[in-house]
Amino acid sequence: MNEKNPSVARIVFAYLVVYIVWGSTFFFIEKALRSFSPFVLGSIRFIIAGSLLMGYCGLKGYKIFNREDVKQAIFVGFLLLFIDMAAIIWSEQYISSGIVSILSAATAIWFIVFDKPKWKENFSSLPIILGLVLGFTGVIMLFAEQVFGQTDDGEKSQNLIAMGVLILGTIGWTIGSLTSKYSQKDKSEKRKEQPLNVIVKTAWQMVTAGVAFTTVALLNGEYKAFDYNAVYLADWGAIIYLVTFGSILAFSSYIWLLQVRPATEVSTYAYVNPIVALLLVHFFTDHQVTPLQIMGLVVVLFSVLLMNWNLYKNNRTIRALRYRKKLKRVKNMAPKSSIPRIIEVAEFSAKEKKKQAKEAKKENN
Structure with missing residues (x-):
């Protein structure tokens, strides 16, 4: 995966995968929920993806186990791939995948709020403060759209709960990411063992998420009520897409791009994913993409740009x-x-x- 001079074609292909495939996963999750309950969906997706990725690492001869790294991967995988993804999947039962993708892009807000070591730097920067204000404004606009855009009180209440759950999920993603970042930095000087390859760590994270989803699906009765024969063929296709393209190909492309291109450039996927998701919702679902949703998307993406202004600069x-x-x-x-x-x-x-x-x-x- 390390290349000094990768071809332009490979770089372009990897960007297309990260931009389009990751953006489309919101849509395919919504489609798969027609036949799969939320935790069964997460269970099947991550157990298969984690097993395939771990098998690949074994074939490549990578070291699979290191107590310190595996412990860290389990903790981060629980927060990033279980808490956050469970919130996304559960929320998409009630709200459009387009809205979910926009709120997920607003995760940048929580990185500013919870990154305590960088509070002084972040809150002394005018672009970051403006971005934070705009980000919260965009999120409020989306909540307002659900409050004033629904006529049924029960549906309105359920949608607001789903959006609240999704916000909690993005906070879990943020805490997991920051924990991984700072614990890795603290332990790098004390480390005696060779660290595991990043793909191995990712495999452990996916396996952790798969086990967590499976446990919940067994305890809450979702697996007991699940009927394989009632699954539509198209929904099996959605699961296969999420496993192969969404979890394995897209993430591998993302990791490869981080090794050959600047991280700030690679992070631009956050601006494209919600647009892809919203386009798929508009053309391939019955959900209505409202002007307020589009305005909320523009405000949120501009806020993300401002919050990352110092990095891009x-x-x-x-x-x-x-x-x-x-x-x-x-x-x-x-x-x-x-x-x-x-x-x-x-x-x-x-x-x-x-x-x-x-x-x-x-x-x-």
Whole structure:
């Protein structure tokens, strides 16, 4: 998976998978819920995906077990792939997959709110504060759409509960992500054993989610009431899609892109996924995409852009463009034959390269 000079075609393909496939999973979850109850759906999806991914890691010869990493993967997998996905799947019984995808994109809000070590940095940044305010505004707009857009009080109440559950799920995702981030950083200096490959950790996370979904489905009677013969063929197709494309191909593409492209560039999938989900809802379901939902989407995505503004501003691509612009300006400061100009350009280039290397090292740490 590590490549120094990957082809443009592979990069484009990986981005298309992450952009479109991940965005479409919301739609296919909604479709599969016609035949599968929420926890049975999660159970089948993650047990199969986790087993296939673990089998792949075994065939590749990756080390499968490391007590410290497996313990961490189980905890993170429970929060990220069980709590959050359970909230998404359960909520899609009552609200449109388009609304679910928009609220999921608003997870960036909770990263700002719960990332305590970065409070000083985040809350001293005007773009981040504006993004936070806009993000909450977008979420309120979606709640308002459910309050004023429904005539039946029972349906209105159920939809609001589903949206509340979904918000709790995104908070679980955030806490799991931040826990993984900081615990990994704290343990990196004390680590004696070689860490497990990231795909192995992901396999453990999926297996953990599969076991958790299965346990709940057994305890709440969903598996007892489940009838394999009553499942529509198209819904089996949705499950297969979620396992192969949604859980394995899309995530593998995401991990590969993180290794060959800047993380801030890869994170742009968050802007595309809700758009894909909303388009699928509009063209292939009976749900109505309202103007307020579209406005909420625009507000939420713009808020995410603002909350990530400092990251985008300092990423390698933007720095490279700035460097070229400055270098061009310096080159035009004196005649081409000027020796002082040549020295100045050389010194400027060396200084900028040193600065970029230092910033890149800081990012990696």
